[in-house]
Every structure is written in C-alpha cells, then in structure tokens.
Amino acid sequence: MTQKRGSDATLAPVHSGALHSGEGAASEGKEPRTARGRRTLRAILDAAAAEFGEKGFHEGSVSGITRRAGVALGSFYTYFDSKDAVFRALVRDMSDQVREHVAPAIRAAPEQIAAERAGLEQFIGFVRKHKEIYRIIDEAEFVDPESFRLHYQTTAERIEKRLKAAAERGEVRSDVSDVHAWAIMGMNVFLGLRYGVWSEDAEASAVADTVAEMLARGLSAK
Amino acid sequence: MTQKRGSDATLAPVHSGALHSGEGAASEGKEPRTARGRRTLRAILDAAAAEFGEKGFHEGSVSGITRRAGVALGSFYTYFDSKDAVFRALVRDMSDQVREHVAPAIRAAPEQIAAERAGLEQFIGFVRKHKEIYRIIDEAEFVDPESFRLHYQTTAERIEKRLKAAAERGEVRSDVSDVHAWAIMGMNVFLGLRYGVWSEDAEASAVADTVAEMLARGLSAK
Known part of the structure; x- marks a missing residue:
C-alpha cells in the first residue's frame, strides 16, 4: 500500500485537451x-x-x-x-500525446480496473480525433523500427508498472506480469483500431465497460 | 448445445506441419x-x-x-x-496458414477456454517459425489495405463465432460479443509479437496459461 496509484504516469505537465508541447522533438542542437x-x-x-x-x-x-x-x-x-528526423520526432510525439491524453482519467479513477476502463475509453476518444495515429505508428515499423519498438515497449512497461502497484494495494491479483500488460495493450490497440478508426458504431464507453467487466473478473485479487 | 465446437474453423484440409497449398493464390485465370x-x-x-x-x-x-x-x-x-499480385496473394496465404496451423488444436480442445489457450500457444509457435508474418501483414496496411482489413476482420469474426457457439454450450458467458473477439485477437497479436518475434524469453505454453486463466474467470458463464 506504499505506492500512490498513477504514480507511474507521466510527470510531464498535462495540456488539458490541447496538444503536447513537442518538447524534445527537435533534432539535436x-x-x-x-x-x-x-x-x-x-x-x-x-x-x-x-x-x-x-x-x-x-x-x-x-x-x-x-x-x-x-x-x-x-x-x-x-x-x-530531415524528413526522417521529423517522422521519428512525430512517432515519439504521438506516443507522448496518447499518454498525456489518457493519464488524467487513469489518475482520477478510484481503483485499477476503473483506471484501465477510463484509459481505454479515453484512448478510443483520442483515436477518433486523431485517426492518423495508427498509420503513422504502424508505418514506423518500416521507416523507423527503433521508435516503433520503443513506443510499444514503454507503453507495456507503463501498464505493467501500474498493474503491479495495484497488486500491492490489493486491487488486482498479486501475480500480474508483463504478459497481462502486453495482453491489455494488445486489446486496447485493436479495440482502438476497430471502434476508433474503422468505425464508430459502438460507444467508446460501452466498449470500455465490456473490457472492464472482463478484466475485473479476470484480474481479481481472488 | 446445437453447434459443434470448432465447426467454424476452416473446412479446408489441414496440412499437418506443412505449408498451405496456396490454392486460389494465383492471379485470375x-x-x-x-x-x-x-x-x-x-x-x-x-x-x-x-x-x-x-x-x-x-x-x-x-x-x-x-x-x-x-x-x-x-x-x-x-x-x-505482378509484384502487387503476389504480395496480395501472400497476405491471404499467410492468413490461411495461421488459421490452418491453429485450427486442429482449437478443434481438439475439450472446451472453449482450453481452445483459446491452445490457439494462442499454437499461434506463438507458428510465429516463432515464421517471424516474417508480422512484417508482411503489417506492411499490407500500406501496400494493400483491403487485404490488411480482410485479414483482421475475418479473424475477429471467426473468434466471435466460436465464442458465441461456446456461449450456447454454456462454456462462456452468454453475452460474448464482437468486443470480446477483438480484445482476444488484439491480445494474441501483441503477445505473438512480444513472445514470438521480438524475444523467446518465455515459454509459449506459460504465456498461454496466463491468458487462459484470465479468460477463464473473465468470460466465465457465472
């Protein structure tokens, strides 16, 4: 019970509703x-x-x-x-933007399942307004593999860290691991693609409810 | 209880361990x-x-x-x-190969959570032997968007169909939906990337066990 929930979230200032400042994006010097x-x-x-x-x-x-x-x-x-440099900066910028967009809702949630639910709902909302994010991050696999890998690795590590903090608080099962983190990230990425980019035929909140109910039981402390 | 589990799986012959025949892959005529x-x-x-x-x-x-x-x-x-034609055929061929590789284990499982578990374990095993599959299917998003979308839509529909058949048999909750199917597909894709392509630092069976335990509780009939 020593860690504050959400203490793993970004320490960078959150620009409410606005875009990330782009700090650190420029080429060296x-x-x-x-x-x-x-x-x-x-x-x-x-x-x-x-x-x-x-x-x-x-x-x-x-x-x-x-x-x-x-x-x-x-x-x-x-x-x-160069064009390569701005593309590389853009991948990291979009990665930062997603994190900053979902972080406040995750921090504000009363417990971890609610936090995961809020994170997914916010993510789908973000994707609907920035449909280009998939194309850009996915193209990074070919144009800039290092940024592609970094994006998913840091995202998964962030999820794992917050799950483990929640386990310490007794909110989820004690053996949550990297496998759970990658599973949750994968769900979110594909649900964002399906219900954010390809079609908006379901409410983001309803999609998030369904997943949260599955996680509440699937990750429950007992 | 009217549907046989796995009745949704491919009807094409399964080439045990061998590659898909490539039937239907050639250009028209x-x-x-x-x-x-x-x-x-x-x-x-x-x-x-x-x-x-x-x-x-x-x-x-x-x-x-x-x-x-x-x-x-x-x-x-x-x-x-053309080069485009063989690429398009290859995406569908790899999609078929995955399906045919995992289908027998899914069909042989005693109930649906075991089937999903076996499907994921087989998928990770397949990916380890065919690491190029991610790069090819992911590049289809840019080279041949229709094949990319078709691959994931048909995969999700197949998962949804088998979940719904399992619900009828009382093996999983009665309200399983497209959201559950996309969530499971997303998990599997990212777990395959992490534990199949990027690193083999965990046993495929252990990864599948962890996910199956989460699904067993998360999707249980009550």
Missing part, C-alpha cells in the same frame, strides 16, 4: 529557445501528422509539411535535420 | 492445373515470404523472388500478374 519557436515546432509536428497520415512516409514531403504548417522551408530546417 | 504447377506456385509464395519479409515490399523484387524459388521469370508470370 535545434531545440527552440523562445515561445514563438516552440509554437512553430508544434505547428510543424501537427502538419507532419497530417502529411504522413494522408500520404504515408514515402509520398509525404518536407515541402508538403511546410505548406500545411504555413512556414518557410528554412523554418523546417531550423528545427529538423 | 492463372491457377495451376497440375501437381507440378501447384508445387511451383507454393515455392513462389514461400520465396515471396522470404523476399518481402527480409526486404519489405518496396525493396523486394520479382527477380529476387524467382531467384530464391529457383524458377525462371516466365514461371512467375505463369501464375502472377
């Missing part, structure tokens, strides 16, 4: 130093999400990104070394 | 008519799996496939119209 610079960087990342989400990495271009962002080509290279 | 032709087609599909698995679709080539298969370029075009 190119971090923006002013608020205006940070806004430009953010605009470039959002434009990159639209460009790569619509055209894919190979067809997408730096000029397409700067056109969407309404910035000069020189501004792009002020912050990023 | 190019189906092989002899046993020798079918063997060549099979060799081309296996070579395509190696070529695209190693190089990806864009870097992979028809000449790379024929070299690996030890067949003349003309033989390739006897059965396939």
Whole structure:
C-alpha cells in the first residue's frame, strides 16, 4: 500500500485537451529557445501528422509539411535535420500525446480496473480525433523500427508498472506480469483500431465497460 | 448445445506441419492445373515470404523472388500478374496458414477456454517459425489495405463465432460479443509479437496459461 496509484504516469505537465508541447522533438542542437519557436515546432509536428497520415512516409514531403504548417522551408530546417528526423520526432510525439491524453482519467479513477476502463475509453476518444495515429505508428515499423519498438515497449512497461502497484494495494491479483500488460495493450490497440478508426458504431464507453467487466473478473485479487 | 465446437474453423484440409497449398493464390485465370504447377506456385509464395519479409515490399523484387524459388521469370508470370499480385496473394496465404496451423488444436480442445489457450500457444509457435508474418501483414496496411482489413476482420469474426457457439454450450458467458473477439485477437497479436518475434524469453505454453486463466474467470458463464 506504499505506492500512490498513477504514480507511474507521466510527470510531464498535462495540456488539458490541447496538444503536447513537442518538447524534445527537435533534432539535436535545434531545440527552440523562445515561445514563438516552440509554437512553430508544434505547428510543424501537427502538419507532419497530417502529411504522413494522408500520404504515408514515402509520398509525404518536407515541402508538403511546410505548406500545411504555413512556414518557410528554412523554418523546417531550423528545427529538423530531415524528413526522417521529423517522422521519428512525430512517432515519439504521438506516443507522448496518447499518454498525456489518457493519464488524467487513469489518475482520477478510484481503483485499477476503473483506471484501465477510463484509459481505454479515453484512448478510443483520442483515436477518433486523431485517426492518423495508427498509420503513422504502424508505418514506423518500416521507416523507423527503433521508435516503433520503443513506443510499444514503454507503453507495456507503463501498464505493467501500474498493474503491479495495484497488486500491492490489493486491487488486482498479486501475480500480474508483463504478459497481462502486453495482453491489455494488445486489446486496447485493436479495440482502438476497430471502434476508433474503422468505425464508430459502438460507444467508446460501452466498449470500455465490456473490457472492464472482463478484466475485473479476470484480474481479481481472488 | 446445437453447434459443434470448432465447426467454424476452416473446412479446408489441414496440412499437418506443412505449408498451405496456396490454392486460389494465383492471379485470375492463372491457377495451376497440375501437381507440378501447384508445387511451383507454393515455392513462389514461400520465396515471396522470404523476399518481402527480409526486404519489405518496396525493396523486394520479382527477380529476387524467382531467384530464391529457383524458377525462371516466365514461371512467375505463369501464375502472377505482378509484384502487387503476389504480395496480395501472400497476405491471404499467410492468413490461411495461421488459421490452418491453429485450427486442429482449437478443434481438439475439450472446451472453449482450453481452445483459446491452445490457439494462442499454437499461434506463438507458428510465429516463432515464421517471424516474417508480422512484417508482411503489417506492411499490407500500406501496400494493400483491403487485404490488411480482410485479414483482421475475418479473424475477429471467426473468434466471435466460436465464442458465441461456446456461449450456447454454456462454456462462456452468454453475452460474448464482437468486443470480446477483438480484445482476444488484439491480445494474441501483441503477445505473438512480444513472445514470438521480438524475444523467446518465455515459454509459449506459460504465456498461454496466463491468458487462459484470465479468460477463464473473465468470460466465465457465472
């Protein structure tokens, strides 16, 4: 009972409803130093999400990104070394955005099953507004395998950590493991694809209820 | 109690341990008519799996496939119209191979949770021997979105059908739905990636045991 639930969640500030600041996204030595610079960087990342989400990495271009962002080509290279660099930054940025979007609901939940339920509901909601996230993260498997792997490994580790903290508090079975974490992540990814990206024919809350009921019994302390 | 468990599984003959025959894989009007032709087609599909698995679709080539298969370029075009056509055929072939590999264990299980357990264990085993399957099916999202979607939709429908048949037999809760099916598929895909492709640091049987225990309680009839 020593760990506070949600203590594993990101320590970064949560931008309520807004996009992630993009901090740390620029290429090495190119971090923006002013608020205006940070806004430009953010605009470039959002434009990159639209460009790569619509055209894919190979067809997408730096000029397409700067056109969407309404910035000069020189501004792009002020912050990023290349198309590869902005794609890599974008994968990490989207990974951060998802985490920051779901974290408050997970932290606010009264116990761990409710937390997992809230996390899934928020995730489906996020995906519905950012359908390009699947295409971008999935394409990373080919364009930038390291970012792809890092995204899923850190997500699974975060889930495992919060399950183990919940086990210490007696909220879930004591032997929760990496297998449970990967199972939950896999469920969430495919439920997000099916009920977030491909079709919105079910309420996110109803999908989350069904999963939470299965987990409540499947992971119960006894 | 009217449906036989596993009656939803493929009706195609199961090639014990061997590869799928590749039936229906050739381009329209190019189906092989002899046993020798079918063997060549099979060799081309296996070579395509190696070529695209190693190089990806864009870097992979028809000449790379024929070299690996030890067949003349003309033989390739006897059965396939193009690189796109063989890729599309390969995605469906791998989808069929997975299904045929796991079906016997699912059919042989005494009840549905044991069936899901056996299916996952067999799936991880299959993936360990065919690590290229992830790269190929995942790349289909970009190269051939229709095949990608078809693979997951038909897999989820198959799971839903067998869960509903099990519910009728009283083996799982009566309200099993598409959400449960997508959740199970998502778990299996990510557990296969983690414990089949990325690392073999856990026994497939132990991973399957953990999931089966969660499902046994999570889906129990009451």
